Amino acid sequence: MKFDNDTYRITEPGRFGAIALMVGVAGLALSLVAYFVDSEQFFHSYLVAFFFWISIALGGLFFTMLHHLVGAKWSVVLRRLSENLMTAAPLMIIFFIPILFGFHELYHWSHDDAVAPDSLLQGKSGYLNVPFFVIRALFYFVIWAALSRILFRTSAAQDAGHNDSLLRKMRVTSAPGMILFALTITFAAFDWLMSLDPHWYSTIFGVYVFSGALVAMLAFMTFVILRLRAMAALTGTITEEHYHDLGKLMFGFIIFWGYMAFSQYFLIWYGNIPEETIWFLHRWDTSWKIVSLILVFGHFVIPFFVLFPRGPKRNPAILKFMAIWILFMHLIDLHWIVLPNLHQHGLHPSWIDLTTLAGIGGVFLWFFWRRMASRPLVPVGDPHLEESKKFVNY
């Protein structure tokens, strides 16, 4: 890769995109084989991989809108990266299509013979039925596509030449956008993940899934920045000061995730009503207990203590390690949400977990890298760009 520090453009994207695409295609091909080998395992693994990548893209959409809404200046240099991520969200509709063929394997509520004798599922059938599920999913994608398209196009227009109306347009889009985002990610979490166990319910589930997505997105962005730095790109633009703030945000939202996870667990544990505790029992009684404990320590305790002091947040090596660590933990979190519905007798890792992750991930990264190479890596038309570059923590 070659990078021009004056125009902020990647002049030669190098082979990364091609490699990512090859890995992606190979992963998808192997996953297709997996479908014929073990379709149930395939669909569950696929759902985890799908949600892992889309959650990062949706995190990008949230970060971009938040940036506009609060009028942040320090994060101007990061904006283009989150914008590049958010444009991948509508692309993910392609990867949603296979899930439509997996209703039978994934969603117990889609079996007519299971719903008939079950009065609870009958009661929910007005919401949990295949046509409405598809319509809702379509609606979420339309919203995400519209928001990311408006924001990205306006941002691209700003590169050509700034005027205040563009900045204003992005802000004005973000305000209702944030409301739509909150509702769509909540119901996407309910539909795609919570309804895997159709009897179980939790009011905080949408916020819980959102908190994980946001941490994962921050970790992903930090990782990308530090990789670019290793290739001497953006070094004078995104500085230690920005790493420090990204580290603070990761630290803060790791706590936020822990707060959501704890609220959910604790209130259900204390209330001790069987219809609610069953979800956690499935994740505790068997070898899933190990995964539950890994989440407690790996997704909260360890990042909390590592990212607490000032030093590690300003140390690229440690921060990069923590970014990868957090991404891995987010994957485990999703695995822990989805897979116990299939493997109720214990943790059961499969090679299909890897092929689906690499399959969707390869294409995702190929697309992301193309986006990165197509425009300057910072919003060059933003009036606060210089301010953002010079930003220092106090």
Add this chain to the structure above:
Amino acid sequence: MSGETAHIEPPLAGGVQTLGSITEKISSIAERKAPRLWYLAFGAAFSLLLVLIGSIGYLVFEGVGIWGLNNPVGWGWAIINFVWWVGIGHAGTLISAILFLLRQRWRTSINRFAEAMTLFAVCCALIFPAIHVGRIWVVYWMFPIPNQMAMWPNFRSPLLWDVFAVSTYFTASLLFWFTGLIPDLATFRDRAEARIKKIIFGVLALGWRGGNRQWKHYELAYLLLAGISTPLVLSVHSVVSTDFAVSILPGWHTTIFPPYFVAGAIFSGFAMVVTLTTIARKIFGLQDIITINHMEKMNKVMLLTGMMVGYAYSMEFFIAWYSGNIYEQFAFINRAFGQYAWAYWIMISCNVFVPQLFWFKKLRRSIPVMFTASILINIGMWFERFVIVVSSLAQDFLPANWDYYSPTIWDISTFVGSFGLFFTLFLLFIRFLPMISMAEVKGVLPQADVHYHEAGGERG
């Protein structure tokens, strides 16, 4: 910096301000004779305080039977008032701790004010659970004090966690407030003419001389206190929410309660800050220091938190239906259409609809609109707690137990009286202490920039 002038934020203080004029303006409020309005307000507040004392006196004499509590509704206004007052306190801590960590320097004009509000609101809040215990003379049993009876409070009870959470919160807020006051107390000491004032402010200022090293330590301490207080903003009301959510009562037992309560607390707290600042800036002529921009920003926070609360209401309703649990479904339909529907719709109107006014810049910047809205929001937030506490208790699992709850005159007098305590303390605060942080406001003036003179500014 040239070429960017068009995008520079409006200054945080309006009018022509110098370092000296800030000191003069804020100190003089506490130094000159109080305006007549202050005496009138203090008289009214103090009378209400006497109402509170009288009500509590009668309560201790007669017992909690004087309240409107009945068999299913064992928690009435006292708990509602407790949660409401604690919630109000949250804005102060959010402004002083979280906005500090988020580098929101506009907070400097309102943080002292809001922190004081926090302390007084928590004082009011603490009264209610304390007098609710019945035998108030053994109220110290709430604390785990070793005793010969080997009797301990139940550590698994959220009511005990409340004792720890709220007292920790009060202590941390007090320390934070006092630390922030030190440089300003020293200013008061230096300006004081009467010897007794010199001595009192001298003791309170802890020997502050404003030296470089003192400032360095001070700022580090302030940052650390902000860091320590930040989790408290979230934890206190989360613990309060567990008073309800750990039970299995429909309408109380729901996992979103902790963040939902925190959002509601910040919402009501900001409403109270807006109510108080609109009055105070008018009476003391502080429009140049607490500008309309500050007010607008607070209104935006209310818009945001109001929608968070609205999100929680909708999630509760949706999941109640989705759960398929008939008791859960009944609890929510009953809230909206049952005997307390009037309270529910007051809550929805005030908390969800009223803040929507703030989508419009014109309304966000209108003092009469924000003053009215902030009062409506506080009414709405009180009714939110009323809906939660009363509607779930009055009609629970067994219809044979159902009853209608209404307050007695003593419920009302205790609640109204608590305003007396709040405003008495608040009026004393603005009379005797700097109600705006002089040192911090000076920090956001252009004169505080080390390059100010080079940039051609006049001497401050």
